[in-house]
Amino acid sequence: MKIGISEEVVRTVRIRIEDRLDAFSAQELRTHFDELFEQGVTNYVIDLSATPFMDSxxxxxxxxxxxxxxQAGGDVALVWPDADAVKRILKLTHFDRVFTMLDA
Known part of the structure; x- marks a missing residue:
């Protein structure tokens, strides 16, 4: 009898942004993503529930x-923000249709 058993562990990293996500902080977040992608992480939950502001x-x-x-076979999901301004931006830009949106 031949039995083949394999296990695949999918790692999901949750990133909680508790400050403004703008031109000044975006590069820091990009650097964190670069490091995580280098480690092979391809699944993310970005928690925007405490993000008061986000720009382009x-x-x-x-x-x-x-x-x-x-492209690496993973995905990015977003947690709905509490701030109405950020929520409005996500809806106006249709991010809520492109990203999987999760409740806090």
């Missing part, structure tokens, strides 16, 4: 991470 630079980092993750 922050959004660009999220799109870039999503593209990289999907």
């Amino acid at each position: 630079a922050g959004m660009a980092v999220l799109v870039s991470a999503m593209k990289r993750a999907r």
